[in-house]
Amino acid sequence: MIAANVMTTSPVTVNENTPVFEVVDLILNLKISGLPVLDSDGTMVGIVTEGDLLRRRELGTEIKRPYWKELLFSPGRLARDYVQSHASYAGEIMTANPLTVSPEAPLDEVISLMENHNIKRLPVVKADQLVGIVTRVDILKALHTIWVRDRDNESADKKKIDDESIKNEIIERVQSQPWAPKSNIRITVNNGVVDIDGVIWDENIRAALITLIEEVTGNGDIHDHLVFIEPITGFCIAKQD
Template sequence: MRAEQVMTADPLTIAPDAPVAEAVRIMLDRRVSGLPVVDSRGGLVGVITEGDLLRRSELGTEKRRARWLEFLFGPGKSAEEFVHSHGLKVEEVMTRTPITVAPTAGLDEVVDVMTERRIKRLMVVADGRLLGVVSRADLLRALSGAFAAAPIPLGTGSDADLKARIEQVLAEKSWMPVSSINVEVQARTVHLWGSILDERQREAIRVCVENVPGVAGIVDHLVWVEPFSGTVMRGPGEAVD
């Protein structure tokens, strides 16, 4: 899927010369955490978010530095912070270089940028013009649609066919200890036998098997062998004498 397929088109925007108080009111009234800042020609010039409004003189939260730090950073940094905490127009407090993606960007790229830059939304831009916004909520809606459009089928075939499909899927995973795992299928219930060296592999194997069509249940007999001490931890389906 592409950004243009999941984005919110024609999002709420605000002008750069609008009062900061208006931006705050819109965000509260419309329950959004940020607004793209767009000029009269529709060009994206910035974004104002909740984070831009945390350091405000009205709240007494403006940043204060020790004298020696002001000397170290120089007057420019302190002047910039003063504008940010006292500015009354959106253009004075907004983030001027918002992170953007093209409408054709894949969702993998969108998520990579969001996680790496630790942001909640991305502006979708073409030729400098704002087309839409992709937020975490938009991604959740896309995920919900994917679940609804592709229900997990029950699957058909014999236990032997199901066993073969499971073994093929597991063999494709780089983290899978293929040589130490044995799969048995009885009436579409999968029994997992063998040993693992990392407890996280247990859950990954179970999730992988759950996603194979036709699986009715899983019984976990796997044992975890702690590599340093040799301690053996049995799976929930394995009785302890």
């Protein structure tokens, strides 16, 4: 999946001369966290977000530093802080030259950028023109669409799967996972109910095994008999159903 598959096309934008109060109106009315900023030629030059509007003189939230600390900052830095809290137009408070992605950017790359830079949205640009925007909500919508599609497909093609097939698929998936204790567990299936026995050295492995089984069976009919052995003390804890 790529950015073009999930992005919002024709996103709402503002221009450099849009008053700040209109930016706030749009953010509140549209229930979004930021807006691309375009210049007079329609080229994206920045993005203004909720974060750009938190330190405002109207709120009394301008950055206030002790005099001695201000001596550590250049006049230019102090001037930028003043503009951020007092400016009247989007172009003055926006984040210039924001991160962007192309429509062909893989979705995992988009998500990595969001995670690494702690941002909620990425403009999608082609030939210097804004063609869309990808937000965290857009990604969740794509996930929801996949879930609904898969659920509908399962309902349309639903058939009874025998216990041996369920067991074999679980074992096959366990064998493919680098974290799984392949030689320390035993799987049995009876009337669709899965029993899992064995030894683990990390409770995260228990959670992962249960998740894997639920992916195969589509339900929580699992009897967990795994024994946790604390690796340092050797203390054993058996799961109680």
